[in-house]
Amino acid sequence: MNELINKLREFTAERDWEQFHSPKNLSMALAVEVAEILEHFQWLTEEQSRHLDQETLIKVREEIGDVQIYLARLADQLGLSPLDAALEKLEINRQKYPPDKARGNSKKSTAFDR
Amino acid sequence: MNELINKLREFTAERDWEQFHSPKNLSMALAVEVAEILEHFQWLTEEQSRHLDQETLIKVREEIGDVQIYLARLADQLGLSPLDAALEKLEINRQKYPPDKARGNSKKSTAFDR
Amino acid sequence: MNELINKLREFTAERDWEQFHSPKNLSMALAVEVAEILEHFQWLTEEQSRHLDQETLIKVREEIGDVQIYLARLADQLGLSPLDAALEKLEINRQKYPPDKARGNSKKSTAFDR
Amino acid sequence: MNELINKLREFTAERDWEQFHSPKNLSMALAVEVAEILEHFQWLTEEQSRHLDQETLIKVREEIGDVQIYLARLADQLGLSPLDAALEKLEINRQKYPPDKARGNSKKSTAFDR
Numbered sequence: 001m002n003e004l005i006n007k008l009r010e011f012t013a014e015r016d017w018e019q020f021h022s023p024k025n026l027s028m029a030l031a032v033e034v035a036e037i038l039e040h041f042q043w044l045t046e047e048q049s050r051h052l053d054q055e056t057l058i059k060v061r062e063e064i065g066d067v068q069i070y071l072a073r074l075a076d077q078l079g080l081s082p083l084d085a086a087l088e089k090l091e092i093n094r095q096k097y098p099p100d101k102a103r104g105n106s107k108k109s110t111a112f113d114r
Numbered sequence: 115m116n117e118l119i120n121k122l123r124e125f126t127a128e129r130d131w132e133q134f135h136s137p138k139n140l141s142m143a144l145a146v147e148v149a150e151i152l153e154h155f156q157w158l159t160e161e162q163s164r165h166l167d168q169e170t171l172i173k174v175r176e177e178i179g180d181v182q183i184y185l186a187r188l189a190d191q192l193g194l195s196p197l198d199a200a201l202e203k204l205e206i207n208r209q210k211y212p213p214d215k216a217r218g219n220s221k222k223s224t225a226f227d228r
Numbered sequence: 229m230n231e232l233i234n235k236l237r238e239f240t241a242e243r244d245w246e247q248f249h250s251p252k253n254l255s256m257a258l259a260v261e262v263a264e265i266l267e268h269f270q271w272l273t274e275e276q277s278r279h280l281d282q283e284t285l286i287k288v289r290e291e292i293g294d295v296q297i298y299l300a301r302l303a304d305q306l307g308l309s310p311l312d313a314a315l316e317k318l319e320i321n322r323q324k325y326p327p328d329k330a331r332g333n334s335k336k337s338t339a340f341d342r
Numbered sequence: 343m344n345e346l347i348n349k350l351r352e353f354t355a356e357r358d359w360e361q362f363h364s365p366k367n368l369s370m371a372l373a374v375e376v377a378e379i380l381e382h383f384q385w386l387t388e389e390q391s392r393h394l395d396q397e398t399l400i401k402v403r404e405e406i407g408d409v410q411i412y413l414a415r416l417a418d419q420l421g422l423s424p425l426d427a428a429l430e431k432l433e434i435n436r437q438k439y440p441p442d443k444a445r446g447n448s449k450k451s452t453a454f455d456r
Contacts, residue, residue: 001115004200011204014213020385023174024155024163027148028384030181031259034148035377037141037188042370043362046136046273050191057192060137064189065203067144068196071185074151075178077164078171082182086118089179090125099128134271142270145373149263156256157248160387229343232428239432242441250388251402255379258409262376265369265416274364278419285420288365292417293431295372296424299413302379303406305392306399310410314346317407318353327356 001083005076008069026074033066115186115197122187140188147180229300229311236301254302261294343425347418350411368416375408 012018040060041049052060075082126132154174155163166174189196240246268288269277280288303310354360382402383391394402417424 004197007204015216016218022160022163024158024160025384027151027155028380031148031152032377032381032384034145035374038145038370039374041138041141042367042374044138046138049136049138061194061199062203064194064196065199067185068200071181080175080178082178083118085175085179086182089176090121090183102129104130139270142266146263146267146270149260152256153260156253156260232425235432243444244446250391252383252386252388252391255383259376259380262373266373269366269369272366274366277364277366289422289427290431292422292424293427295413296428297432299409308403308406310406311346313403313407314410317404318349318411330357332358
C-alpha cells in the first residue's frame with residue numbers, strides 16, 4: 001500500500017494534477033469507478049457473478065484497480081491510511097456482531113458497514 | 115492487505131455469511147459505502163473538502179475503512195489482489211499519459227481511470 | 229412533472245439554497261439517494277426484491293421520491309426536462325435494439341442505457 | 343410520466359426483458375447511469391458545472407434521460423409512481439425544514455433527502 005500511495009503522489013505531481021485532486025472530486029471519481037464494476041454485474045445472476053468468464057474477469061480486475069487507486073489517493077489527501085482505517089473498522093464490527101448472534105443472518109450481513 | 119483479507123475471510127466464515135457474499139452483492143455494498151463518503155462532501159466546496167473538521171474527518175475515515183473492506187472482500191472472492199490490480203493499472207496509465215502532455219490538463223486528469 | 233419542478237424552485241428559493249445547487253453538487257446528491265435504494269436491495273435475492281414486505285416498500289418509495297426530486301432539480305438547473313430527455317432516449321434505443329434481435333438477450337438488456 | 347411508463351412496459355415486453363428487470367437489477371442499472379452523470383462533473387468546478395458547453399450538455403441530457411428511464415421502470419416494477427413519491431416526500435421535507443430556520447444553511451440543504 002505504501003508503494004502504491006508513493007507512486008500515486010509522484011504520478012500526480014509529475015502531471016500537475018494536485019489542483020484537481022480535492023477530496024470532493026476524488027470521492028466522485030471513486031463513485032464513477034465503482035459504477036464501472038457494477039456495470040459488469042448488473043444483469044448477471046448472483047451465481048453467474050461467482051463464475052465470471054476470463055474476459056470479464058480481466059475487465060473487472062482493471063476496475064478494481066481503479067477503485068483501489070482512487071481510494072488510496074483520497075485517503076492520502078486526507079492524511080489517512082485506508083488499510084489502518086479498514087482494520088480498525090473491522091475490529092469495531094467484530095465486537096458489534098458476535099458470531100453466534102449473526103450466524104447466517106442476512107439482516108446482519110450489513111455488519112461490515114455499520 | 116494480506117492481514118485484512120485473511121481477517122475478512124475468518125470474519126465471514128465465523129458468521130456463515132459466505133452465502134451472501136456473491137460478487138454481485140459485494141459490488142452493491144461497495145457502491146453503498148462509497149455513497150456514504152460522497153454524502154459528507156456533497157454540499158462542501160472543494161476547498162472545504164481539503165480542510166475537514168476533526169469530527170467529519172473521523173466519520174469519513176470510517177467510511178473509507180468500509181470501502182476498503184468491501185473492495186478487499188470483492189477482490190478476494192474473485193481470486194484477485196486489489197493492490198496488484200492497482201499497481202498494474204497505474205503502470206498502464208503511466209504509459210498512456212506521459213507527464214509532459216498531461217501537465218495541468220483537467221481533460222487528462224481522468225487518467226487514473228482509463 | 230411541471231408541478232414538481234415548480235415546487236422545487238419555490239422550495240429552494242424560500243430557503244436560499246440556490247447557492248448550493250450547482251449541477252456538480254446535485255449530481256452527488258443524486259448518487260447518494262440512489263445508493264439508499266441500493267442499500268435495501270444489496271443482500272436480497274432478485275426474487276426477494278420482486279416481493280418486498282410492506283415496511284421495506286414504504287422506505288424504498290421514499291428513496292425513489294428523493295431520487296426523482298434530485299433528478300428533476302438537476303435537470304431544471306441545466307434547463308432540461310427529464311421526461312423529454314427520457315422519451316427521446318427511448319426512441320433512440322428503440323431503433324438501436326429491434327425486438328427480434330434483442331429478444332431475451334441479457335447482453336442487450338443494457339439497451340436502455342446505450 | 344404515464345406515457346413514459348407505458349412505453350417502457352411495451353419496450354420491455356417486446357424484447358422479453360422482464361426476466362432481467364428485477365428491482366435489484368434495476369437499482370444497479372440506475373446507479374450505473376447516475377455515475378455517468380457524475381463522470382461529466384467530476385473534474386469541473388461548481389461554477390463550470392453551471393455553464394456547460396453545448397456538447398457536454400447534450401451528453402448529460404442523454405444520461406439524465408437514462409436515469410429517468412430506469413427510475414420510472416424500477417418504480418413501475420414495484421407498483422409505484424415516482425412523481426407521487428416525489429411530491430409526497432417534498433411535502434414531508436417542507437414541514438421538516440421551515441424556510442426561516444433553513445435559510446442559507448448548507449447543513450440543512452440536505453433537506454430534500456431526509
